[in-house]
Amino acid sequence: MKKVLFLSALIVIITLVGCSNNSNTASTGNNPAGTKDSAGAGSGPDTSDKADAADKAGNADKGDNADKGDNRELIVAGQEIAASLDPVKPLTSSYLRNIGAAEALFKVDAGGKVQPELAESAAEVDPTTWEIELRPEARFWSGKAIDADAVIASLERSKSLDLQAKPFLEELTFAKKDDYTLQVKTKRSHMQVPLNLSYYQTVIHNAEAKHDAIGTMDLTGMYKVVEFSPKQKMILALNENYWGKKPVIQRVVYEEISDEQTRVLSVLSGRSQVALNIGTTSLAQFRDSKEAKISATPAANTQTIYLNLGKPQFEDVRVRQALSWALNREELVILAAEGESIPVSTWLGSNPAFAEAKNAVYIKFDPDKAAELLDEAGWALGSEGIRYKDGKPLTLRLMTWGGDKALGEALQNQWTSVGVKAEVQHGDYSLIQTARESGDWDASIEAWSTFGDELTLLTGQYAPEGSANYGGFNDAETNQLLARLAEESDGAARNKLALQINERVAGQAPVISLFPRPQITAVSGKLHGFQDHFRQFENTVNANLTLDSK
Amino acid sequence: MSNANHPVSLVSGIVVLGLLAILILGAPFLAPYDPVKQNVTERLEKPSMEHPLGTDRFGRDVLSRTLHGGQTTLISSVVALCAALIIGLFVGLTAGMFHGSIIDIILMRLIDVLLSFPFMVLAMVIAALFGTSLSHLLLAVVAVWWVSFARLTRSVVLHAKNETSFAAARVLGATNGAIIFKELLPKAISPVLILATFELGSLILSIAALSFLGLGSQPPAPEWGSMLADGRDHFMQAPHILIGPALFIFLTVLAFNLIGEGLRDRLDPYEKTEL
Numbered sequence: 052m053k054k055v056l057f058l059s060a061l062i063v064i065i066t067l068v069g070c071s072n073n074s075n076t077a078s079t080g081n082n083p084a085g086t087k088d089s090a091g092a093g094s095g096p097d098t099s100d101k102a103d104a105a106d107k108a109g110n111a112d113k114g115d116n117a118d119k120g121d122n123r124e125l126i127v128a129g130q131e132i133a134a135s136l137d138p139v140k141p142l143t144s145s146y147l148r149n150i151g152a153a154e155a156l157f158k159v160d161a162g163g164k165v166q167p168e169l170a171e172s173a174a175e176v177d178p179t180t181w182e183i184e185l186r187p188e189a190r191f192w193s194g195k196a197i198d199a200d201a202v203i204a205s206l207e208r209s210k211s212l213d214l215q216a217k218p219f220l221e222e223l224t225f226a227k228k229d230d231y232t233l234q235v236k237t238k239r240s241h242m243q244v245p246l247n248l249s250y251y252q253t254v255i256h257n258a259e260a261k262h263d264a265i266g267t268m269d270l271t272g273m274y275k276v277v278e279f280s281p282k283q284k285m286i287l288a289l290n291e292n293y294w295g296k297k298p299v300i301q302r303v304v305y306e307e308i309s310d311e312q313t314r315v316l317s318v319l320s321g322r323s324q325v326a327l328n329i330g331t332t333s334l335a336q337f338r339d340s341k342e343a344k345i346s347a348t349p350a351a352n353t354q355t356i357y358l359n360l361g362k363p364q365f366e367d368v369r370v371r372q373a374l375s376w377a378l379n380r381e382e383l384v385i386l387a388a389e390g391e392s393i394p395v396s397t398w399l400g401s402n403p404a405f406a407e408a409k410n411a412v413y414i415k416f417d418p419d420k421a422a423e424l425l426d427e428a429g430w431a432l433g434s435e436g437i438r439y440k441d442g443k444p445l446t447l448r449l450m451t452w453g454g455d456k457a458l459g460e461a462l463q464n465q466w467t468s469v470g471v472k473a474e475v476q477h478g479d480y481s482l483i484q485t486a487r488e489s490g491d492w493d494a495s496i497e498a499w500s501t502f503g504d505e506l507t508l509l510t511g512q513y514a515p516e517g518s519a520n521y522g523g524f525n526d527a528e529t530n531q532l533l534a535r536l537a538e539e540s541d542g543a544a545r546n547k548l549a550l551q552i553n554e555r556v557a558g559q560a561p562v563i564s565l566f567p568r569p570q571i572t573a574v575s576g577k578l579h580g581f582q583d584h585f586r587q588f589e590n591t592v593n594a595n596l597t598l599d600s601k
Numbered sequence: 602m603s604n605a606n607h608p609v610s611l612v613s614g615i616v617v618l619g620l621l622a623i624l625i626l627g628a629p630f631l632a633p634y635d636p637v638k639q640n641v642t643e644r645l646e647k648p649s650m651e652h653p654l655g656t657d658r659f660g661r662d663v664l665s666r667t668l669h670g671g672q673t674t675l676i677s678s679v680v681a682l683c684a685a686l687i688i689g690l691f692v693g694l695t696a697g698m699f700h701g702s703i704i705d706i707i708l709m710r711l712i713d714v715l716l717s718f719p720f721m722v723l724a725m726v727i728a729a730l731f732g733t734s735l736s737h738l739l740l741a742v743v744a745v746w747w748v749s750f751a752r753l754t755r756s757v758v759l760h761a762k763n764e765t766s767f768a769a770a771r772v773l774g775a776t777n778g779a780i781i782f783k784e785l786l787p788k789a790i791s792p793v794l795i796l797a798t799f800e801l802g803s804l805i806l807s808i809a810a811l812s813f814l815g816l817g818s819q820p821p822a823p824e825w826g827s828m829l830a831d832g833r834d835h836f837m838q839a840p841h842i843l844i845g846p847a848l849f850i851f852l853t854v855l856a857f858n859l860i861g862e863g864l865r866d867r868l869d870p871y872e873k874t875e876l
Contacts, residue, residue: 332838385641386641481729
């Protein structure tokens with residue numbers, strides 16, 4: 052009896068403590084939500100719960116930003132922010148450019164066209180020489196002029212200290228023609244110098260500055276860094292001396308929230324206005340949200356299956372083609388990308404500059420064609436639905452990593468339906484690397500960028516010596532086309548040749564292209580002027596962004 | 602009062618386990634759908650008459666996957682437990698029989714090392730070296746799970762060696778093998794089996810946890826841990842996906858713990874004396 056009484060008392064105490072915690076939490080969570088309501092933000096019960104959750108995640112200090120309701124402050128929640136302020140440190144320039152602190156000589160617009168940024172114009176003088184005009188009015192934050200000397204010093208510093216900048220700068224030699232004109236010599240003919248100088252790795256910074264603290268860094272962007280906690284938070288204020296159009300929003304807070312669900316809750320609660328890197332599985336939470344909407348832009352990279360051509364079953368081109376015909380890409384987009392991408396059957400198809408390449412080959416899902424090709428190749432369908440040749444089953448072990456497990460399962464299902472005994476091995480990327488080194492792999496998934504200099508990209512993927520030619524593709528016709536592309540100077544002809552190579556490779560199917568990896572950003576309904584861009588990670592902030600007052 | 606509870610634990614555990622066993626082993630006949638068949642038009646459906654536990658992101662019936670997944674989880678757990686039990690008994694009997702010898706010292710130090718080594722880390726190392734698969738997962742589990750059986754067996758053997766029956770066997774000239782198999786093994790079996798019923802619950806949880814981390818069975822095979830991992834991505838959108846595997850894990854572990862408790866109360870002489 053005593054035990055029963057003790058147990059009852061314990062339950063009552065626990066219940067009371069629980070209720071008291073709930074009421075505390077509710078009041079904490081309702082404060083910002085209540086303020087927002089009074090400001091006319093109109094949050095329902097769900098929203099206040101989410102605000103509560105976001106506050107619990109340790110963000111309560113900033114919860115009133117949305118209620119300021121003007122253009123004073125924009126909060127961007129990123130999966131990761133810089134660990135350093137020096138643009139030559141790994142990925143730092145990417146974060147600095149993303150948030151409007153750093154600029155390069157050129158930029159790429161949402162349509163994939165290269166546009167001047169700190170440069171005023173560029174012209175190819177001869178096949179190996181370019182001249183770039185600079186903007187005399189442009190200044191670093193310190194007031195120093197961005198002249199030819201400063202630009203050369205910046206680019207040379209990036210070239211020597213940033214390994215990631217090397218691919219874009221190592222074949223270029225810079226010289227001063229006059230104070231505001233830069234001469235660029237290239238090692239190869241007809242290199243696309245403005246494109247090379249549009250990458251975040253080439254942002255212009257004052258090479259004489261130390262870049263080891265807020266006071267010693269010197270960049271050119273419309274926002275200046277005024278507070279920085281590595282891997283936590285970066286606060287930026289308007290650069291009053293900015294050479295270009297001054298942004299409307301006065302202050303930007305860029306903070307690291309590594310957990311995806313917390314980023315989602317942060318933007319849904321109105322605590323932040325932009326949340327980067329949202330997963331496809333979180334999309335449903337935005338479906339009925341009035342607080343935030345989704346910007347899902349296919350990135351300029353293609354989810355691609357790389358086949359190991361050293362494996363006997365993939366030596367026959369008909370087998371590889373059959374694997375491609377057997378895929379229902381529309382369905383893959385739904386199953387693996389929640390519908391937030393577009394089917395692409397050739398590798399260059401995800402590049403906005405080659406939009407016509409999207410479905411140039413394998414126009415539609417055709418399992419009958421796949422079956423026909425496999426029959427022709429001698430792989431006969433066995434009684435249990437698997438194809439055999441010389442007593443051996445047609446097997447394929449697909450190695451996946453990261454967020455590609457669902458894609459792997461969907462592919463497995465589609466290949467199995469045409470008689471391929473497909474197996475998915477999901478694990479760490481190091482397993483794929485080890486397997487590639489040993490040659491013990493059948494297929495793996497990668498998503499390389501398809502935006503950049505056509506020759507560099509296509510050589511890297513399909514030339515015998517290409518660093519991303521994992522499967523050992525070596526096709527005489529492709530090699531010949533690549534050689535022609537290297538010699539071609541005319542832009543239109545280069546474009547045509549690139550498309551030809553792209554189609555040839557898709558036809559030979561050493562790789563199987565699926566769809567561009569979706570790039571999802573959650574944007575508050577109060578934020579206007581946000582631009583969808585295939586390189587969203589470096590185009591989050593722009594001068595035209597405004598925030599609703601209510 | 603407590604004595605009356607003992608059969609209740611055992612009986613209720615057996616009843617729950619029996620029901621689960623019928624559902625799981627009868628999955629090929631009871632499951633309404635093919636557990637691996639994808640149906641893109643029926644993705645993430647809520648529980649309904651057609652799909653009592655809803656469907657997952659591939660449109661697969663969660664109930665069918667849960668029932669079939671139980672086979673993977675239970676069979677792999679039982680296989681791992683049997684392997685660990687056999688190794689543990691062998692090592693424990695050997696160490697106990699040759700107590701104080703170099704064999705005993707080496708085996709005991711090996712046990713100390715394994716006890717201090719987190720098996721999750723071992724499982725991850727094995728997965729990193731050899732790849733992820735259910736067999737590698739079981740290898741990692743067995744590699745450390747035998748230790749508790751070995752220690753228990755050794756302690757039982759040491760206790761049994763002080764008994765007159767052991768001395769009598771020695772005096773009568775019984776060989777070491779005969780003493781181990783006819784004198785010591787029967788005495789060790791009961792406590793080890795009781796321990797095994799408790800360990801099976803932990804083992805199921807561990808295998809599910811490792812599969813949850815992606816170290817276990819590979820797609821499209823259903824397995825409770827990996828089903829939970831897959832469902833986690835859709836927790837906000839379709840929380841019902843998690844109900845099936847979570848409920849079955851809970852009930853299975855509960856059933857084994859109840860059975861273990863009941864068996865201990867019935868078979869453990871020390872427990873009886875204490876009560």
